Amino acid sequence: MARNFQAGALRQQMARVLQAAGSSADEARQVADNLVMANLSGHDSHGIGMIPRYVESRLEGGLQPNTGMKVTFDGGAMLAIDGQHGYGQVVGVQAIELAMERAAQHGSCIMALGNAHHLGRIGHFAEMAVARGLVAVHFVNVLSRPVVAPWGGSDGRFGTNPCCIGIPLPGREPFVLDFATSRVAQGKMRVAHNEGRRVPDGYLIDEHGRPTTDPGVVVVPQSNGLLGALLPFGEHKGYGMAIACELLGGALSGGGTWHRQPDMRREVLNGMVTILIDPQRLGTGAAFEQEAGAFVDWLMQSPPAEGFDRLRIAGDPEREARAKREREGIVVDDHTWAEIVTAGKKVGLTDLPA
Template sequence: MSLTLQAFQLRTQVAAVIAAAGSMPAEAQQVADNLVLANLSGHDSHGVGMTPRYVDAVLEGGLKPNTGIAVRVDIGTMLALDGQRGYGQIVGVQAMQLGIARAKQHGSCIMTLGNSHHLGRIGHFAEMATAQGLVSMHFVNVLSRPVVAPWGGGDGRFGTNPCCIGIPLAGGDPFLLDFATSRVAQGKMRVAHNKGERVPPGHLIDEHGAPTDDPGVVVVPQSNGLFGALMTFGEHKGYGMAVACELLGGALTGGGTWHRPADTARTVLNGMLTVLIDPAKLGTQASFEVEARAFVDWLRQSPPGAGFEAVQIAGEPERKARATRERNGIWIDDATWGEIVAAGAKVGVAVSADGL
């Protein structure tokens, strides 16, 4: 079973749950807007299905509502920020606003953000930067139950550790590369499990280290109480990128890395290293705009390969999904909706699709 809701309906329902969990109205609305935007963008793994985990994290004390960033170091072109376990949708935006202002002023800014609760879709922050004409690079680690196996390993040792690069393109939409270093995001396995789907070979190993197509091995404990693990993309290359994200997003930011046994905490902490560059201050603005556009046009001139309609640029699938889902609504599987309803009940909110 499933249901389809309009974006405004989901925003209203999710904001009510987040507010009941302790957030002020403006914070609750910003978190809800961000989650729904992820759904609209086609990334259901980072959308409203995260609401139950956020409620649990607040109740266990790992997520602190109504908490902003603290500035630990500020030398103009370099910022060290502490998210203080606030909502990532809040502290991440605050950090980016500060970093963008410094990059516009000085031409660049290197910014670290540690101890943020789940930042959500990292592409959102790259979109903030490219909208201001800035290039942005983001390296993120994940402090939660480790769900990704090292190349050559047989169990989870680190998180999905995303990397994101945003590049403005003059006269057009930006290039927005946003990917987990695992073959797929953990949240996509939660969605697949809730839908009762299997996944293609090469994505997962079970709790014994053997290949499997059952997404449930990384969602619910198996018969021995252990979990399986996701694989990295690109074999050893994706593994190397994942380690880089852990070292840069975790160790360098001060937020920490994962090197302890798994626990059952629902809290998800992120660290993020962000590099912002203003091409206008670099002296290459004119040639950058011409060369970037020429290269993208060159790519698009390639004839479609078998099974494809046209060459796409990173960011286009998300923009296309937004247009479609704004028009047709957002599909929510029955299991995910049931989890959202249960999360509302934990904080005294009756969530219902009826009468919306």
């Protein structure tokens, strides 16, 4: 079973939960807007289903509401920032806004953000940058229970470690590539588990290192309290990309890498290294506009393969999902909604519709 919500109503209800958990009204609204935008974009894994985990992290003392970023190094076009365990949807936006200001001044900026609580959908930050005409590259690591196995390994050793690239395309919608380096995002396994679905072969191994299609192996403890793991995408290629994200997003950001035994804490910390480039300031702006447009035009002339209605570039599926879900509503499965209602009760909010 499931229920359908209009985006506005969902934003309002989620903001109430977040405010009950200690956030100011403005912060609660900003985080709720970000989460609902993820749902609208078709990424339920990064949407309102994260709220129960945020509440639990808050109650554990990991997530720190109403906490802004702290600049720890300012080199003009180079910035190091501490998120201080604040909501990633807040400190991440603060960090990207400062980095965009510096890119406008200097033509580029390298920004390292550490110790941010869950940043959410990284594509949100790339969309902010391309709206200003900037190219954006993001490398992110995840400090939480390690849920992804190395290629050739049999247990989780690191997180889903996303990479994101945003490129403005003058006169058309931007290219926004946002992907986990695991075969699929951890949150999508939570959604599948809550909906009672199996997943395709090749996504998961169980707690003994054996292939499985049960998403519950990375959601709830299995035999002897152990959990399974996701596999990297593209075998050694995704594995290599995940390591790069750990070393850049984690080590280079100063936020840290994962190298300890897993536990069941609900805190999720992200580190992110972001590179912003102004094509106009690089001296190749005119060529960039002409060649990018010519390539995309050429690309779109390919006849669609069987089973496809048309060609798309990264960013198109999210834009299509937003239009559809704004019109038709956002479907939330009953299990996920029940978890949100329970989270609300934990922080004293008892009147969410059950």
